[in-house]
Amino acid sequence: MFSRVLLAIDLNETEGARRAAKAALSLIAQSGGELHVVNVIPDSGMAIVGASIGQSLEDRILTEAKAALLDFANDQLPDLPAERMHVVQGTIYDRIIRTADEIEADTIVVGAHRPEFKDYLVGPNAARVVRHANQSVLVIR
Template sequence: MFERILVPVDLGEVDIANRTLAVAEELADKHGARLDVLTVVPTYTMSIVGAAFPKDFAETTLEAVRARLKEMLDARPDGKVTVKGHVAHGTIYDEIMKAANALGSDLIVMASHRPELKDYLLGPNAARVVRHARQSVFVVRDLEKA
């Protein structure tokens, strides 16, 4: 049923990322799918903010994030599933949907924190992906936070 699964992760929330990856790995194993693990480095929302950083800050940051993602994936137990890491730079929900389309994903497995009143049902990135993605979206709740 699923051949290629995209798993967006937040490297600032490694425990949540690992729980989400475990769910995605189980699905991938069951369906014989491969996993693409994506993390997104957000862009500056205002050009004046970007001007305050050194000229090579974006590329240096992307390289550091690539290394952190590789380290996280290398630390996971070896499994039967093929896993490849990807790093994008831009608006988080847009980059998730762009990657899903470009990689030919047929399922997105992503985390969402326990909703607060202001979030209604899902966090802002998960909600946008659920509403706008062409792919099926499996949301893994972070029920650890109450």
């Protein structure tokens, strides 16, 4: 059932990412499936903001995000091949769903932060992934 699992992590929320990684590894151990991990760098929003940031800063942010994902994977996801680590940029929930579709994942594991009253139960990105994904979604608190 869990032949290809996409673990979506937020490297700014280290403890939640660790819990989600542990759950994803457990699913893979049970099924013998393949694990992929994605970290989404939010886009800069309005074009004027992106233009003021500049391409060199965007490139540096992407390079640093890839290095941070590699460090996380080396620590939490031993033996994960580099081609299964994905750093993408855009709207968080949309890029998680698109990455899952691109790699033909059958399951998405996503962490959820402690909700504020306005996003009761799960965070807004996790909730959107649950509502719109074509795959089964496991939300880890």
